[in-house]
Amino acid sequence: xxxxxxxxxxxxxxxxxxxxxxxxxxxxxxxxxxxxxxxxxxxxxxxxxxxxxxxxxxxxxxxxxxxxxxxxxxxxxxxxxxxxxxxxxxxxxxxxxxxxxxxxxxxxxxxxxxxxxxxxxxxxxxxxxxxxxxxxxxxxxxxxxxxxxxxxxxxxxxxxxxxxxxxxxxxxxxxxxxxxxxxxxxxxxxxxx
Amino acid sequence: xxxxxxxxxxxxxxxxxxxxxxxxxxxxxxxxxxxxxxxxxxxxxxxxxxxxxxxxxxxxxxxxxxxxxxxxxxxxxxxxxxxxxxxxxxxxxxxxxxxxxxxx
Numbered sequence: 001x002x003x004x005x006x007x008x009x010x011x012x013x014x015x016x017x018x019x020x021x022x023x024x025x026x027x028x029x030x031x032x033x034x035x036x037x038x039x040x041x042x043x044x045x046x047x048x049x050x051x052x053x054x055x056x057x058x059x060x061x062x063x064x065x066x067x068x069x070x071x072x073x074x075x076x077x078x079x080x081x082x083x084x085x086x087x088x089x090x091x092x093x094x095x096x097x098x099x100x101x102x103x104x105x106x107x108x109x110x111x112x113x114x115x116x117x118x119x120x121x122x123x124x125x126x127x128x129x130x131x132x133x134x135x136x137x138x139x140x141x142x143x144x145x146x147x148x149x150x151x152x153x154x155x156x157x158x159x160x161x162x163x164x165x166x167x168x169x170x171x172x173x174x175x176x177x178x179x180x181x182x183x184x185x186x187x188x189x190x191x192x193x
Numbered sequence: 194x195x196x197x198x199x200x201x202x203x204x205x206x207x208x209x210x211x212x213x214x215x216x217x218x219x220x221x222x223x224x225x226x227x228x229x230x231x232x233x234x235x236x237x238x239x240x241x242x243x244x245x246x247x248x249x250x251x252x253x254x255x256x257x258x259x260x261x262x263x264x265x266x267x268x269x270x271x272x273x274x275x276x277x278x279x280x281x282x283x284x285x286x287x288x289x290x291x292x293x294x295x296x297x
Contacts, residue, residue: 029258034226036255037216046220059225060216066227071234 004042007054011038014061018068030071034064086127093124115153122146140185147181150174194277197228201236202270205262212245212259233260241266 100117154171204221236242
């Protein structure tokens with residue numbers, strides 16, 4: 001059985017994934033360029049071992065993911081204001097995580113403290129992923145899961161103290177962020193294209 | 194000038210008139226694709242490298258994109274490599290600050 005076509009398809013899939021991260025105006029050209037190198041690598045006469053050629057071809061295809069991330073000029077064009085907001089968010093989330101750790105240390109038998117700490121870590125992951133230049137989709141996924149977890153914690157608090165309406169308000173407020181985040185991600189994706 | 198950039202320019206300068214493909218440059222500069230292509234994109238933006246597509250071949254092979262140093266690119270690359278070389282000879286143990294008009 002010849003594995004060449006399947007390997008090429010795998011390589012093309014990786015290159016296709018990489019190109020999804022690029023702006024639409026250069027996406028097709030980069031795909032053509034990178035995909036055209038795959039069969040050349042797979043048939044490189046200077047490498048005798050077929051397995052080595054396959055590994056090199058897949059390594060090349062995987063490397064285009066990094067190339068696409070570094071080529072995406074918008075990552076480097078982030079405005080100073082956005083960076084300042086993300087840094088402030090990072091500091092606030094660090095304080096929240098520190099508070100969560102304090103709660104866990106004070107009451108290690110209380111399971112909700114661990115959930116709150118996990119919530120804090122999820123919130124912390126958002127500015128870190130944005131500052132590290134992750135894709136918009138990854139950032140939105142983190143933000144939505146963090147928001148849902150926060151809403152669940154506040155609903156839990158509301159169930160524990162049904163008379164305290166603040167918990168309901170916070171939970172509903174957090175839930176209202178989910179469609180807003182989803183719409184923001186759609187807008188960001190459209191702008192990116 | 195960074196090490197990868199130095200290697201890419203060095204690979205180009207081995208035969209400045211020859212068109213170089215991405216994979217070809219990867220092998221010559223011993224760089225992964227994830228490092229090479231952003232560098233090529235930057236050099237292309239700075240008009241130090243020109244890119245073009247080869248004409249489609251009869252055997253069904255997809256046309257590949259090739260890169261070549263422009264005249265300005267050849268001049269700057271030679272200058273930068275000479276500076277990097279002399280800098281290394283002067284102070285082998287310390288990294289110097291890049292010149293204001295360097296490729297850094």
